[in-house]
Amino acid sequence: GGGRGVDEELYEELEASLIQADINVQTTQRLIGALRRAVEEEGIRSIQQAVEALKREMVAILEVGDPSTMGLKEASLPPTLYLVVGVNGVGKTTTIAKIAHMLQSRGKRVILAAGDTFRAAAIDQLAEWAQRTGTDLVRHREGADPSAVIYDAIRAARARSVDYVIADTAGRLHTRSNLMEELRKIHRVAERELERVPDEVLLVLDATTGQNAISQAKLFMKYIPITGIVLTKLDGTARGGIVLSIADDLKLPIKLVGTGERLEALEEFNARRFVDRLLEV
Amino acid sequence: MFDSLSEKLQNVFMRLRGKGRVTEADVNEAVREVRLALLEADVSLPVVRDFIGRIREKALGVEVLESLQPWQQVIDIVYKEMVALLGQQQAPLNVASTPPTIVMLCGLQGTGKTTLAAKLGTFLKKQGHRPLLVACDIYRPAAIKQLQVLGEQAELPVYALPEDQRKGPPTIARMAVEYARQHANDFVILDTAGRLAIDDELMDELGQMRAFVQPHEVILVVDAMVGQDAVNFAEQFHKRLALTGFVMTKLDGDTRGGAALSIRAVTGVPIKFIGTGEKLDAFEPFYPDRMAQRILGM
Numbered sequence: 001g002g003g004r005g006v007d008e009e010l011y012e013e014l015e016a017s018l019i020q021a022d023i024n025v026q027t028t029q030r031l032i033g034a035l036r037r038a039v040e041e042e043g044i045r046s047i048q049q050a051v052e053a054l055k056r057e058m059v060a061i062l063e064v065g066d067p068s069t070m071g072l073k074e075a076s077l078p079p080t081l082y083l084v085v086g087v088n089g090v091g092k093t094t095t096i097a098k099i100a101h102m103l104q105s106r107g108k109r110v111i112l113a114a115g116d117t118f119r120a121a122a123i124d125q126l127a128e129w130a131q132r133t134g135t136d137l138v139r140h141r142e143g144a145d146p147s148a149v150i151y152d153a154i155r156a157a158r159a160r161s162v163d164y165v166i167a168d169t170a171g172r173l174h175t176r177s178n179l180m181e182e183l184r185k186i187h188r189v190a191e192r193e194l195e196r197v198p199d200e201v202l203l204v205l206d207a208t209t210g211q212n213a214i215s216q217a218k219l220f221m222k223y224i225p226i227t228g229i230v231l232t233k234l235d236g237t238a239r240g241g242i243v244l245s246i247a248d249d250l251k252l253p254i255k256l257v258g259t260g261e262r263l264e265a266l267e268e269f270n271a272r273r274f275v276d277r278l279l280e281v
Numbered sequence: 282m283f284d285s286l287s288e289k290l291q292n293v294f295m296r297l298r299g300k301g302r303v304t305e306a307d308v309n310e311a312v313r314e315v316r317l318a319l320l321e322a323d324v325s326l327p328v329v330r331d332f333i334g335r336i337r338e339k340a341l342g343v344e345v346l347e348s349l350q351p352w353q354q355v356i357d358i359v360y361k362e363m364v365a366l367l368g369q370q371q372a373p374l375n376v377a378s379t380p381p382t383i384v385m386l387c388g389l390q391g392t393g394k395t396t397l398a399a400k401l402g403t404f405l406k407k408q409g410h411r412p413l414l415v416a417c418d419i420y421r422p423a424a425i426k427q428l429q430v431l432g433e434q435a436e437l438p439v440y441a442l443p444e445d446q447r448k449g450p451p452t453i454a455r456m457a458v459e460y461a462r463q464h465a466n467d468f469v470i471l472d473t474a475g476r477l478a479i480d481d482e483l484m485d486e487l488g489q490m491r492a493f494v495q496p497h498e499v500i501l502v503v504d505a506m507v508g509q510d511a512v513n514f515a516e517q518f519h520k521r522l523a524l525t526g527f528v529m530t531k532l533d534g535d536t537r538g539g540a541a542l543s544i545r546a547v548t549g550v551p552i553k554f555i556g557t558g559e560k561l562d563a564f565e566p567f568y569p570d571r572m573a574q575r576i577l578g579m
């Protein structure tokens with residue numbers, strides 16, 4: 001039968017797809033280079049095989065660390081603490097509600113810590129999610145010290161024998177050093193009270209974000225030890241390819257993806273599924 | 282993030298001095314650098330292609346003079362072309378001949394619409410207007426409360442229906458406009474829920490709101506950190522709602538904001554304001570020349 005084989009035009013098309021998915025130019029060129037080598041070495045002729053080889057390279061980049069660390073960590077000594085951070089509006093608070101919902105449906109008990117004491121009605125937003133999911137909430141008044149809220153939540157969890165604390169934080173741009181110092185303090189206070197580092201420090205990234213996500217990841221990592229990424233808003237048309245560059249450069253694993261505004265719209269990250277979606281036309 | 286574009290172009294043209302005319306090969310190399318810079322600034326690929334096509338044509342005509350370096354001339358071409366594409370002049374808000382002026386805000390989730398409603402209200406109030414903020418987001422938890430808190434901070438009235446009076450957002454908008462007429466509010470700012478451009482039901486809801494109140498401004502609120510997807514959703518929003526302008530938020534960070542160019546290019550609609558922080562006064566008119574410098578890292 002007719003049909004094209006692997007030619008320059010195909011490489012160009014694939015390169016364009018990768019760039020339009022927000023994978024940065026450097027990672028794109030690395031991937032296309034690897035594809036060219038694979039085509040050469042394996043004697044690949046068909047487009048289908050070439051695309052498959054490209055996907056293989058992408059999955060390899062995304063599988064950071066060993067598979068056993070992919071899920072969310074659970075502490076042997078409760079409460080397990082998850083700290084959720086990120087820039088403004090990416091979906092931190094909603095993701096927290098979704099994680100709480102997931103844990104509760106597995107029979108776990110959860111306390112939410114209203115650590116965003118800054119944004120207008122942020123506490124009310126989390127309170128509404130706590131009510132909808134039937135989780136406990138620890139809150140202080142607006143403007144209070146977020147470290148103190150999280151400290152209280154950890155103590156409340158111990159007192160009430162609750163398994164998990166999930167702490168919300170105010171959205172902050174990674175370039176605001178005073179706000180980033182505040183985050184460092186939150187982390188320190190939590191660590192002191194827990195007598196270990198928080199079990200997960202999740203950086204939430206919005207899939208619609210472009211190259212700036214790299215800067216976000218780099219700077220958040222500089223201030224606190226991020227353990228993984230949650231990629232939200234994958235239900236839209238954005239492909240979220242920038243996480244490939246982040247995995248490539250910074251070796252940060254992607255743990256969860258958000259696929260909507262409802263409580264159920266949370267999935268464990270699956271590299272193969274992500275790559276299939278990224279390249280589908 | 283990248284060495285400044287001019288530095289790179291300087292390198293490209295370094296060996297050229299005194300060679301007479303810039304060759305096609307030199308231009309191709311320069312254009313590659315421009316392409317890379319634009320992609321790193323999040324300008325969408327189709328827009329980049331179109332843009333460098335124009336640059337290429339103009340750069341080919343450049344003569345190598347002892348006095349003016351060719352790279353300076355190319356930078357000049359790139360910069361001027363970008364300012365032209367971004368709209369040259371500042372675009373003011375459309376104002377109703379008979380008040381109230383109705384401004385409808387829309388956009389993807391979490392871009393800064395609710396904050397912008399209060400910022401725009403603050404800005405207008407300072408000019409002596411009497412804006413009314415309207416809570417049309419009946420979906421997001423505590424969205425109404427958020428607008429009320431911001432309204433309180435800004436000392437602006439907020440129109441919202443109590444929970445038990447369930448009405449759709451288009452109807453709320455219509456009732457609010459009626460309220461504004463009766464209370465001598467000369468601006469009505471409609472805050473709507475975030476939504477995806479591919480969510481037909483919610484996009485229809487905005488279409489209906491637009492038909493109900495016939496706003497003078499339909500503004501797409503865009504997160505300046507957005508990447509390649511900007512062209513897709515901007516086109517969709519424009520197709521369904523006939524946008525009159527857009528606003529870029531969160532420009533207080535280190536994003537280049539190349540989406541400004543993408544959206545302007547695909548919709549032809551002007552950028553009216555920018556958001557530069559979480560506070561209510563972190564709001565400025567849009568200046569094409571500053572944006573061009575930012576995108577190019579100048």
Ligand SMILES: Nc1nc2c(ncn2[C@@H]2O[C@H](COP(=O)(O)OP(=O)(O)OP(=O)(O)O)[C@@H](O)[C@H]2O)c(=O)[nH]1
Nearest residue numbers: 088089090091092093094171233258259260390391
């Ligand atoms: N489509 C879609 N929307 C989402 C997703 N996750 C969150 N959102 C929406 O994004 C908006 C912002 O979500 P929030 O959870 O308030 O984000 P945040 O990071 O806590 O915001 P700040 O606290 O203001 O920094 C809301 O409208 C959410 O409903 C997702 O996976 N898909």
Ligand SMILES: Nc1nc2c(ncn2[C@@H]2O[C@H](COP(=O)(O)OP(=O)(O)OP(=O)(O)O)[C@@H](O)[C@H]2O)c(=O)[nH]1
Nearest residue numbers: 088089390391392393394395396475531556557558
């Ligand atoms: N740094 C910065 N943050 C901003 C800016 N504008 C808004 N924000 C923040 O971005 C987050 C989202 O803002 P909102 O106004 O809630 O966004 P929205 O579009 O109404 O969100 P949804 O209603 O959920 O779609 C909040 O944390 C705001 O404080 C800005 O210009 N700069």
Ligand SMILES: [K+]
Nearest residue numbers: 089206391504
């Ligand atoms: K966003």
Ligand SMILES: [Mg+2]
Nearest residue numbers: 092093116122
């Ligand atoms: Mg939040």
Ligand SMILES: [Mg+2]
Nearest residue numbers: 394395418424
């Ligand atoms: Mg809102």
